[in-house]
Amino acid sequence: MCGRYRLSRRKQIIEEHFETADWQEDWSPRYNIAPTQSVPTIRQHPKEPVRELSLMRWGLIPSWAKDTSGAARMINARSETAHALPAFREAMKLRRCLVPADGFYEWQRRGSAKQPFCFEVGDGGLFAFAGLWDRWKDPSGQWVKSCSILTTIPNSLTSAIHDRMPVILQPDSYDLWLDPGMTNTQVITELLKPYNARLMRCCPVSSRVNHVENDDVECSRPVEVSKTQDSLFA
DNA sequence: CCAGACGTTGTT
DNA sequence: GTCTGG
DNA sequence: CCAGACGTTGTT
DNA sequence: GTCTGG
Numbered sequence: 001m002c003g004r005y006r007l008s009r010r011k012q013i014i015e016e017h018f019e020t021a022d023w024q025e026d027w028s029p030r031y032n033i034a035p036t037q038s039v040p041t042i043r044q045h046p047k048e049p050v051r052e053l054s055l056m057r058w059g060l061i062p063s064w065a066k067d068t069s070g071a072a073r074m075i076n077a078r079s080e081t082a083h084a085l086p087a088f089r090e091a092m093k094l095r096r097c098l099v100p101a102d103g104f105y106e107w108q109r110r111g112s113a114k115q116p117f118c119f120e121v122g123d124g125g126l127f128a129f130a131g132l133w134d135r136w137k138d139p140s141g142q143w144v145k146s147c148s149i150l151t152t153i154p155n156s157l158t159s160a161i162h163d164r165m166p167v168i169l170q171p172d173s174y175d176l177w178l179d180p181g182m183t184n185t186q187v188i189t190e191l192l193k194p195y196n197a198r199l200m201r202c203c204p205v206s207s208r209v210n211h212v213e214n215d216d217v218e219c220s221r222p223v224e225v226s227k228t229q230d231s232l233f234a
Numbered sequence: 235c236c237a238g239a240c241g242t243t244g245t246t
Numbered sequence: 247g248t249c250t251g252g
Numbered sequence: 253c254c255a256g257a258c259g260t261t262g263t264t
Numbered sequence: 265g266t267c268t269g270g
Binding site: 077151 | 239240241242244245
């Protein structure tokens with residue numbers, strides 16, 4: 001799954017990489033993005049051929065939710081079932097987005113031991129998670145946009161650490177994934193595959209990343225693991 | 235008909 | 247909102 | 253995802 | 265253990 005990630009590139013770099021329209025919001029590099037926080041997402045404008053960046057709360061709040069209490073459990077949606085579930089079904093058909101990132105964290109557990117790893121694509125550059133979004137009217141009448149990151153079975157790199165991984169889209173499938181006119185969920189679901197392990201890398205990182213208040217480059221800096229911890233790789 | 239649920243992951 | 251259970 | 257909190261009633 | 269906050 002994916003419960004913590006990194007987006008450390010500057011706004012202009014994100015705009016250029018994903019070929020979006022200019023964005024009014026600010027974005028400061030983040031190394032430890034946590035559920036319920038505000039994150040950039042990319043959507044296709046429904047009428048004009050333009051991709052737009054938009055801040056959303058991470059943890060999808062369905063339009064019919066009474067409150068936000070369940071949102072933290074909706075940070076991920078299983079790609080195998082999302083098309084059929086009440087909370088995600090309509091979003092899968094009509095409200096897909098990209099969630100830009102340049103790293104994500106997974107924790108490997110062995111009994112009580114817990115070791116975080118940082119995963120990257122290529123040399124640590126930008127990539128996009130497949131995302132779903134919805135909007136919910138809060139008690140004051142304000143619309144709150146929120147999003148979820150799809151998950152799938154792990155590839156050979158991530159399976160050593162965890163039994164799920166986030167869906168990372170190939171750049172050549174961005175257009176189809178984002179196309180609001182594509183409502184054939186069967187076609188859409190074809191895109192939700194484990195990313196090529198040979199194009200990814202990972203390494204153990206400091207448990208600093210465990211604490212959400214730590215949000216700096218140290219969170220994804222590789223660390224040595226001790227001999228005893230080394231068995232975590234086994 | 236109304237009432238109530240609607241989710242993921244991990245752990246075992 | 248939609249779907250299920252009673 | 254992890255970290256951290258987690259509580260009622262009655263009596264004085 | 266479960267639930268909330270970030």
